[in-house]
Amino acid sequence: MSATKKEIISQLQKELLLLQGFKPTLNAAVHAGLEPVEAAFPNAVFPTGAVHEFLSEAAEQAAATGGFIAGLLAPLMQQGRVCIWISAARTLFPPALAAFGVTPDQIIFVDLQRERDVLWAMEEALKCEGLAAVVGEMRDISFTASRRLQLAVEQSRVTGFILRHQPRDLNANACVARWRVTPLHSEPGNNMPGIGFPRWRITLLKVRNGKPGEWQLEWAQGRFNVITENIALQPQADIRKTG
């Protein structure tokens, strides 16, 4: 009896999402080992064809974010698909991406002088159908600008990642999710010396139509491993605004 009730509820939830104009994610990429995190999203699918926002304060955080994004990019960039990385002050070192299953020569780097060109170039790139993903590094993005990017990806179904280093104000915007990645102690295991696989604390601050949460992840042997399950975040003032 309860099983049927659950089914009915989930069915109703899906209908509600459709009524709210939320399009189901098509041709979702398979992120091995990321299932517990994906559960936070509607329909338990990582939304491709949407714009994600990543916050970082220090360079160490930015590096961890880069690693996490590289892990997300790897399945998107299958079959020789191209990713475009747009930035005004890039420090990313392409060979490091190879360790996360990304072929660095499939990434086209666009290095611009001014930050407002980044926004223009990102919108232009997001309109280009068939790209695996577009990554843009920018400090701040206004609601209008994020809405423009959202409209672009709704047409083209390209996934966008915005890396915001030291954002000045955390305004509401049209991105589908807001993430924060912080580095954690690695565990080499078996009492081995040295540094183990990279570990991060993944915080999902905002999700549209989903549940924010926090996980501890490790990237090992070409896949994500969830170390600790979701610690549901206390609803905060800025989280309540989503939706």
Added chain:
Amino acid sequence: MPKRFVAIWFRHLITDWLIIRKPELLHQPFILAAPDHGRMMITAASAAAQAQGIFVGMVLADARAIVPALQVFNDKPGLAEQLLKALCKWCIRYTPVAATDLPDGLILDASGCAHLWGGEQPYLQEIITRLKAFGYHVRVAIADTIGTAWAIARYGRVTCIIKSGEQATALLPLPPAALRLEPDLLERLQKLGLYQVGSFINMPRSALRRRFGQALLDRMDQALGREEEVIDPLLPILPYQERLPCLEPILTATGIEIALQRLLEALCSRLQQKSKGLRTAVLKAYRVDGKIEQVEIGTNRASHNARHLFKLFENKIPAIEPALGIELFILEAPHVEEVSPQQETLWTGGCGLESITLAQLTDRLAGKTGAYSIRRYLPVQHYWPERSITPTASMLEKPATPWRTDHPRPMLLLREPEPVEVSAPIPDYPPMLFTYKGKLHYIKKADGPERIEREWWLEEGPHRDYYAVEDQEGRRYWLFRSGHYDMNKPHCWYIHGFFA
């Protein structure tokens, strides 16, 4: 179709130009002079000065004696050539093949152009009136050969249009100087009493050659059309070029867009027939006031897609300033390449590096930000981190070596390694703590060292011993010590990157 050439003779090129710049000089006797063998020689004299008996080649002192109120300007060498080049560029609105003819003329190849102005009479009239409006006194002639047109422009009395095949009759009454001969040859003809072309043109060729040399025969043949003469056009003719003259001057952006659209369609259909595509294209807009505005685009891959090319130009249209209006548009494709027909097939699935949509996107980005800002990186067989990758602008270049994952490399690499304060056990243990940007980091875990040599055949200097370290909060860094540990020297530690 016979060739038709227009010769334009500027009778007072430099003085007219000076009067245009200084209108108060009109009707004033003035001259231009340049130093020659320690005295000032007159190189150009105004009409008013000539009327008072001053001629080119006179010594300035003599001229001053005749006309005390003479105004003298310094003549810059190369001024006439500079002026003619600018006028020649302006004349491209009448024909694509225009050349300068030093010291005071222009030659236009008008074959197949005059009918666009309604015949040769209105064509010449238009040239004369437009140049006159600028302030230049010109004489113009059109004929089958350059030689005849040149002669008629300078020495003709009757008509300025020589019908096809009538060069010989037109030349008969002219003086021998009309044949563009050397001064000593002219002097010899003068001595012999040959004052007209007609008096020697029908002499036996062997006799003429014996007495006057081959030069006279060559000039005669050129004028009569027996020998082909080519001109060196100021702007080289490109095989892929489209022209669009406008009835009314174009002033608006919409007008420019329509013109561009038409030119692109014409050019692209021509390119398509030859299965070629353009890599660069230049749109030139000839303004009414004689200036030329131009914008240029480049593509990553040869393309004959009019819609894509139009998009690239679209961003640049605001840069064209129409001023009083644009009367001629020229679209040129200076760089054309073969297009393989496979390119046209749609790329199924995603967008690979070879796909057309990607090439079009990079063209759009490059059009706004410059091509140098777009690059990919390929691995190179070097361990030294700064040399381990090489940028490439090509989308098709394949990596020569595989990407290596056997050594850890940081996600972020600093442009320049930054020095850090370190306490490390000697001689080559990883550090225990380090200070970076005023913050103390206690190192909990470390890997290394990984020694990387500087590659002495490329660069001199100490090697680096790299350590991957993790601090008390789990943040991971890439540190190195430059060179060997040495008791007597302070050791230099640097931070070079951040691991994911």
